[in-house]
Amino acid sequence: MSTNEQAQPQRKKKWYRTVPDPMVLIFMILLATYALTFVVPAGEYERVEQGGRTQVVPGSFQYLSDVDPISPFGIFVAVPRGLNEASLYLFIVFIAGGLFHILQRTGALENAIGVGVNKVGVERRNVIITAGTFIYGFFGVAVGFENNIALVPIAVLIASAIGCSSLVGTTMAVGGIGVGFALSPINPYTVGVAQGIAELPTFSGAWLRTLLVVSALALLSLYICKWVVKMDFEEPDDTKAMSKSLDEYRLSRRDKMILGVFVLGLAAMLVGVFTQGWYINEIAGMFLLIAIVIGIVNGLSANEIVKQMMEGASKVTPGALVIGLAASIQVILSEAQIIDTIVHALSSLIQGIPGALAAIAASVVQGVINLFIPSGSGQALVTMPILIPVADLIGMSRQLMITAFQVGDGLTNLIVPTSGGTLAMLALGRVSYEKWLKAIMPFMGLVYALCWVGLVIGHYVGY
Structure with a gap:
């Protein structure tokens, strides 16, 4: 070692380089949850059936x-x-992984993205990232969260085309979908259910949520362009780069047929979601059908289709297992019957706090509760019957309480290990939970600050 090297002080590792492997991290949370069962007493609320829903x-x-x-x-x-409880997410990850492996092996998707990026110009990278973030945000606003799982690999390929890592593409997709879903003015799972409980017109008060979602997506776009693109992690990025220079890409007749099958399949899925109440099982079934038809159009035999599906599924197995391990946290909480006790204790904290601060406190409380009740509609059904009367008592409008609930519940979906949809998307983006936390945590602080300002303004303008 040279004298100069010896003279250099050792660099202290940044906090985001010390996060353990995702399996280790989630198992540590599982152990902490188990310890919590000896501290928090079991308890429950009485529940009744109203309008086909179970309410507290x-x-x-x-x-x-x-x-x-x-x-x-x-x-x-x-x-x-937990693996059994999370089977819905496991299967859709495996099937979607197989679908995109077949789709990528055809070259059609890469050719389409190569042609598109070449027309826009790779030098306009920030424009492409911003447009992609808002497009994924729109899907989050209009379609939902888990329903968009299959779109994540497309963003990864777009990121590769503009010379970025899978982390950039995954942040663009998962972040955009997550923010759009969290702050959507027309979210039936959170806003719709909560406003029904609060006896407010469905999707009323949309102006503040619209301002929040547009502002948050703009903030996310800026964050990706200025921070995520420049993040230099020690982990190598194993995402396959574009195989040719951009000016070499062309779309053949077969490529257009394959892309047509894919787009028609997604359109059919959206029709099923909006008109037939489709969810994970039906969406996974549609992905399987799309994969088979694409394989046939590409001239693959039945054995070759199966082989490529298996190859694709094997590549997302680590991420799928993380989903199952995370679901075991919910198993422990439910068996110990401490979820209602935690909700009761956290809800009590909001009482007695002035209106504007209470809105911020409510969003924090809902964020914590989301770790224990990751379902948005489920959380609304448990917490809104408790917090709506609290809002009346402390002089906070019901509309503002619902928006505070939406901020706390929705945004934390991006980081809590009990969110199966988020972990499924990370698995398809080939980004570990560990790396994801390193990338997204600074943004979480920024977007919460933005939303808290919005909640305070909402309080003072009589929202």
């Missing part, structure tokens, strides 16, 4: 004394149970 009865919380503690061995039993 405000003021009905009571502690339970007949719940047996979970044995240490129960931690390990929770893992296969």
Whole structure:
């Protein structure tokens, strides 16, 4: 070692370089959750059926004394149970992984993206990132969260075409979908359910949510262009780059047929989602059908289609297993019956706080609750019957309480390990949960600050 090298002080690793492997991180959270079951007493709210939905009865919380503690061995039993509970997400990840492997092997998607980026100009990278972020944000606003899982690999390929890593593409897709879904003015799973409970007109008060979602997507676009693109992680990026220079790409007749099948399949999926109530199983079935038809159009035999589907599924297996491990956290919480106790304690914190600050506090509380109840509609059904009367008592409008709930519930979907949809998208983007946290956490601070300013303004203008 030279004298100069010896004289150089050792660099202290930045905090985002010290996050453990995602499996280790989630297992640590699982252990912490297990420890929590010995500190937090079991409890439950009374629930009633109203309009076909199960809702919590405000003021009905009571502690339970007949719940047996979970044995240490129960931690390990929770893992296969979590895999079973998360089977919907596991299967759609495997099938979508197979679909995009077949699609990428045809070269049609790469050719289309190469032609498109070449026309726009790779030097206009920031324009492409911004447009992509807003397009994915629109899908989050209009279509939902989990329904967009299959679109993530497209963003990864677009990022590759403009000389960026899979992290940039995944942040563009998952971040855009997540922000769009979180702050959507027309989100039926959160806004629709919550406004029904609060007896407000469906999707009323859309102006503030529209301002928030547009501002947040603009902030995300700027963040990706100025920060994510320049992030220099130690982990190598194993995403396959574009195989040719941009000016060499052409779309053949077969490419157009394959892309037509893919687009028609996605259109059919959206029709099913909006008109037939399709969810994960139906969407996964449609992906499987699209994969088979694309394979046939590409001249593959049945054996070759199966082989390529298996190859694609194998590449997303690590991410799929992370989803199952994360689901075991919910298994422990449910078996110990402490979710309602946590909701009751956190809801009590909001009472007695002045209106503007209460809106911020409510968003924080909802964000914490989202770790334990990752379903947006499920969280609305549990917390809104409790928090709407609290809003009335402290002088906060019901509309503002719902927006605070939406901010807290929706944005934390981007980081909580119990969000199966997020983990599924990360698996398809080939970005580990560890790397994702390093990239997205600074943005979370910025977007929360933006939304809190919006909530305070909303309070003072009588929203």
